[in-house]
Amino acid sequence: MAPVDVLQLLHLAYHGSKDERTRATTELEAAMQSPEMGPACLLTLLRAGVEPSSPAEQSLSALLFVKNAMLHLIGDDVVTGTPGFLGEVESLLFTGMFRVSETHRRVLRACIMNLTSGFEWNYLGELMPLIDRDLSSVSVEESLGALELLYTYTKRFKTPGLEPTPLKLQVCAVLVRKLPQYVGYEDMRVYRLVFKLSECIVESGLQLTSSKEMSGAALDGLFQLMLAFPQQHYEAATAAGGTVYAEYVKCLKRIAMVSYSIINDATRRKRPAPVAKHFLQAHSAAFLSTWRQWLQLCVSSTGRRTHQKSEMYALRYVKLCTLDETLYTQHLRPHAMELVEQLLFPYMCFNEVDEEVFADEDDLADYVKYMMEESFGNAELSTRQAASNTILALLSRKKKFHDPAPLLQALLGILTAGFESADLTTAVGNARLFGFLHLLSILRKFLKEVPAIWEGQMSQVLVRYVAPFLQPSTPSVGVRCKAIVVCQRYSKAPMPSEADFASFMQMMCGLIQDADMRVRLAGIDAMCTLLEMKRARQYLTPIVVPLVEGCLEFLSKVQTTFVPLVILHLTTYFAPEMTPVMGKLAHTLVQHFLATMHDMERQEVDEGGVLGDDEVDVSMYEQAAFSADALLDAVLTVVTSCGENDAAFASVRVDALRLVKHVLQQPDNFDMMEKTLSILLHILYFSKPIPSECWELLPLIYALVDSGIGVDFFNSIEEVLDNFVSGAPAEFLGDTALMTATYKTCEKMLIGGVACVAECQMAPAQLIEAMLHTAKANTEHSGLFDPYLSQFVGLLLQSLVHPDIQAGDIRVRIWIIAALLDCFYYDAAATFNVIVQVNAYPSFFEGLLFFFRGCINEDASSSACGTSSAGGRKKKVKKDDAGEVMENLSLLTRKVTILGLSSLLAYATDPHLTTLSPPQREDFASRYLDPLTRLIQYSIFTNEATYAPRCATSEANLEKIKLGLEEDIEDCEISDEAVLGVDGGDDTVDACEDVLEDMDDSLAVAQMGLELDEGDDYESPIDEINEVEFFLNWVRMLPHLSPAAQAAAHAVLRPESDYLRASHTAERYRQLCKELETAVKEDFRKRAELTA
Structure with missing residues (x-):
């Protein structure tokens, strides 16, 4: 393709008729994607783009197409495999930065960043002499080009480890000395680049x-330059206005x-950098x-939006100053x-941003976005939130020197x-009232800590x-909506009497039918909190239908x-009452979910386009993603809430399956896959x-695993397959094609070399176990698993000796062994023969x-896992895998062990x-009866x-349940660390470590059986089997066995009374589980009858 053709096609692609644009774009993209033609076409466009004599519009179009082609059309192999191509591109980009206008340079910088990150292009050796030269004869535009080119590379310095430290120190040394000379241009654009480069140096x-x-004082010159700039240039910038300002x-x-970054390091890290320590002092x-x-x-400015980003960082700086004793006691607390009244409270008040909303x-749309951003609490998406968090930091008790009581x-x-x-x-009065309401809304955490206020006032x-x-x-509608927020925040404050609370609830319920849509929407938002309160639900019952209708209205x-x-x-709370509208x-939820998915997919397609603006409105996309996730949660809750009502469930199932099918057909919707599988489950x-x-x-589910996508959530897939097996055992286990696919899936997950979390690699064994339990219990179709038993036993045995399994999480081995023991429970003779x-x-x-030596010999295991004393201090001993096995066994795996070994x-x-x-049977009895009986006994x-x-x-x-008692959900308060920000350094790490320590401290509680067990959510036919009685069936056979077998067993067995007690406890627990299930169903039935 001749160069003139490329330029002509480019012109048509941007400026032709609709058909011409479509045809030209298609031809250009095809040319760029061709390994033979692509490099030449791109060079032609790039030369046209950096040619100063070309019309500005044409050259800019050429550069935009070059940028997008480099990102989306030309493969890396073509770039590196075409002789001389990469070098020519780099040369044109470098020299172009000194030849074209500022707008064009912005596009060139995007191309340069692509080459520096993708092809490790380092042009500092060529550029630094131009930076360090005498500036007296260099024009401001040429210096701007050089500084922009430098910043394009040195911004990489801000990411630790991306560039070697010696290179960064070498460049920073030159810049610390040279940058102050650039301000002699007295051009705001140059100043801005100087400060952007200063940020790279500081980082x-x-x-x-x-x-x-780098000494602590090394950057003093830059800090002095920064401190002097605001006052020196304010009057001139204000007078000039426009782009200068x-x-x-x-x-x-x-x-x-820059200042926020360095004060964050100085105040929030245990070992601040030398420059941060010096900055804090000087x-x-x-x-x-x-x-x-x-x-x-x-x-005091009328154009508040102009300053927003600078205000945000200034407020964050003030906030972090509360963490330094000198700054707090000498400059802030007095x-x-x-500070609150003059600087922070004005940000609380109703402003031009609120007015637009x-x-x-x-x-x-804008109002909802505004509501969602305001509800993110400490996210600091607005100056109001940043100012709010600064007030909260002033009221904090995080440090010993803090004195918040008088301020409160x-x-x-x-x-x-x-x-x-x-x-x-x-x-003005309405604006200030809005501010007072907002201030009250953020003080809840502190007011709750003062009983006289919280309980009495x-x-x-x-x-x-x-x-x-x-x-x-x-x-003012804004004031009304902010008042609703305050009522929502304080809705759990103690009320003097039930009559007062009833009056409060009547007022809140009335908002749902307000004439103003924004008030109704704010009222619906408040319901999120009120619905968590059992005390409130009796007052909400009459408005359930209007509330649902209001929700459906706003969903559209x-x-x-x-x-x-x-x-x-x-x-969740009104499922029986909502039966008629489920x-x-x-249907409405699924419709809106699919519409939201369509919007997101369209934005993704638009983002991938080569022509035009390829910047997606990220906030709108994120809002859609959050909304889709919330809709999925709602659909899941609707499905689960219909479980006790066949008619309601039948009306819900068709639409829910439509949603499931749509998501499964788009496997790239990774974030939504697990919740979707839960709906199907x-x-x-x-x-x-x-x-x-x-x-x-x-077929879609198996395809997920085949493609590798489903590997990372195979635990969810296993639960779905388990429900197919238990819901239709004869159909599933009797289908050879399905069982072949299931075997291949288990094989891939166990010994196929997949990389996934332990929960996903445990799942195949859990699926095999589910199939065995179901087949064993199915008396109508006996032997359902017989055709596959030897194949799956072989797979489990292979898995146990596979290097990846041996080196991996011990829980995976526990479940593989549990599945093998279940094979004995299903058919001991056949399984023994396979072995x-x-x-x-x-x-x-x-x-x-x-593997189970710790269980077989508890005393030996305790010795290996315990602690020894030396000099009165405890010495930590690393647990061996025997202790780890004991720790990770559960009610379910121990029960399976009892059934299988019995x-x-x-x-x-x-x-x-x-x-x-086989002759090995007799040998087995003589060798293993004693230790396996001990293992059963330990499990019982x-x-x-x-x-x-x-x-x-x-x-x-x-x-x-019988008394109708229920605890309210506690309010979640924002922690001090959350208020200070996410970039917490060592403090954030410490917080995570504290959580891990708390988890260790709670281990004793878990071992008492009061926490969740991995079998709690697993329903199986073995639930109905008393494992102790199952073992005693064998014990009662002992008189009929050989004297040697009797002697070996009696040497191990405990008194019969112990087993009977354990059997009674197991039976009592199972009976209570059934009674709980019946009580829940009965409660649902009574409420549904009242609604009917």
Whole structure:
């Protein structure tokens, strides 16, 4: 293709008719994707793009196409495999930065970043001499090109480890000396680049731990330059206005970012970098003063949006100053009220951003986005949130030197005065009232810590100062919505009487039918909290239907997370009452989920386009993603809530399956896959029989694993397959094609070299176990698993000796062994024969004894896992795998062990066996009866110790259900670390370590059986089997066995009374589980009858 053709096609692609644009774009993309033609075409466009004499519009179009082609069309192999191509591209990009305009340079920088990251292009050797030259004869545009080119590379310095430290130190040394000379241009664009490069230097310094590499005072010159800039240039920038002032504000933003980064390191890391330590001592107070002055100017400015980013970092800087004793005690605490009233409170007030959001009642999209952002609490997506967190930091007790009590008292005085003097007749009065309401909403955490206020006064505050502003007579909708937020935040504050609480609830319920859509939406949001309160639900029952209708109305208008959340709560707590509308609800939720998915897919396609603007509106995409996730949760809750009502479930199932099929057909929807599989899981569980629409999904599920995508959530896939097996055992286990696919799937997950978490690699063994349990219990179709037993036993044996399994999580081996023991429970004779036939006897049993040695010999295991004393101090001893096995066994795996080994002992010692058996059977009985009986015995009495406290807990829960008792969900308060920000360094790591320590501390509780067991959510035919009685069946055979077998058994067995006690405990626990299930169903039935 000739060069003229490329340029002509480019012109048509951007400026032709619709058909011409489509044809030209297709031809250009085809040319670029051709290994033979692509490089030449790209070079032609790139030369045209950096040619100063070309028309600006044409050259910019050429560069835009080059940028997108490099990202999407030309493969890396073509770039590196075409002789001279990469070098020519690099040369044109480098020289182009000094020849084209600022707009064109922006596109070139994107191309350069692609080459530096993808092809390790380092042009500093060529560029640094141009940076370090005498500037007297260099034009400002040429210097701008050089500085932009430098920043494009040095921004990589901000990522630790991306570039070698010696290179960074070498470049930083030159820049620390040279950058101050560039400000001689007195051009705001140059200043901005100087500060952007200063940020790279500072970030490089913060990665260092030794002052030998960079002394603490090394950056003093840059900090002085930053401190001097705001005041020196404010008047001139203000007078010039326009782009000059905009550039000035961008400079301030960059300085604020740098100062925030370094104060964060200085105050929040245990071992701050030398430059951060020095900054805290030498410059932090001066920067604090600078940011206070800047914020004072900003709050009095009419163009608030212009300053937002600089304000955000300035506020964060002030917030982190609360962590330093000198800054807090000398500069913040003495002036705290002045700081709050003059600098922080103005950000609480209703402003131009709020005004734009509330301007149009019919356009809810911006309002919903605003609500979602405001509800993110400590996320600091707005200056209001940043200012709020600064106030919360001032009130914190995180440090010993903090003194928040007087400040809290003073704030309460401000709030009282503000509410009592509220003036709703003026815009200023409404704006300040909005601010007072917001301030009250953020103080909940601290007010809850003062009983006299929380228990004695809070309800009066709501009634006297907040409730009046919910009324339609309040002129400002913004004030009404903020008052709703306050009521939501304080809805769990103690009320003097039930009558007061009833009045409060009546007021909140009335919002659902308010004339203003924004008020209704805010009211629906408040329901998320109210629905968590058992006390509130009796007052919500009359508005369940209007509330559902309101939710459905808003689902058709906006994408939110809280509307589906309200539906989730409604279906959780009012499922019987909502039975008549469940079908309509599911249909609407699925429709909106599919529409949201379509919107997201369209945005992804738009993002991948080569022509035009390829920047996706990330916030809109994220909002859609959050909404889709919330809708999935709501659909799942609707499905699970219909389990006790066949008619309601039937009306929901069709739409729910439509959703499941759509997601499974788009396997790249990874984030939604697990919840979707959970929906399918429950559909299968409640379906009697399983409909054909479900069976049609099985090929999609197996394809997920075949493609590798399903490997990472195979535990969810296993649960789905388990429900197919248990719901239709004859159909599933009798289908040879399905069982072949199942075997291949298990084989891939166990010995196919997959990389996944332990829970996913345990799942194949759990699936095999489920098939064995189901087949064993199916008396109508006996022997369902017989054709596959030897194949699966062989796979499990292979898995046990596979290097990946041996080196992996011990829980995987526990489950593989449990599945093998289940094979004995299914058919001990056939399984024993397979083990003999594949030459796994006696090695398998020797390995089994070694694996469970801690259980077989508890005293030896305790010695290995325990602690020894030396000099009065405990010495930590690493647990061996025997102790780890004992720790990771569960009620379920121990029960399986009892059933499997009891079956094996019964087979091995049966004196009346009529079928042929291998000679190894007699050898097995003499060698392994003693240790395997000990293992069974350990499992029985460990389970008994776990069942006993669970029985007490179950009895208490049963009594609660009968009495209608239920604990309220506690409010979740924002932690100090969350208020300070996510970039917490060592503090954040410490917080994670604290959580892990808490988990270790709770291990004793878990071992008492009061926490979840991995078998709790697993329903199986073996639930109905008393494992102790199952073992005693063999024990009662002992008188008929050989004297040697009797002697070996009696040497191990405990008194019969112990077994009877354990049997009674196991039976009692199972009975209580059944009673709990019956009580829940009966409660549902009664409520459903009342609704009918």
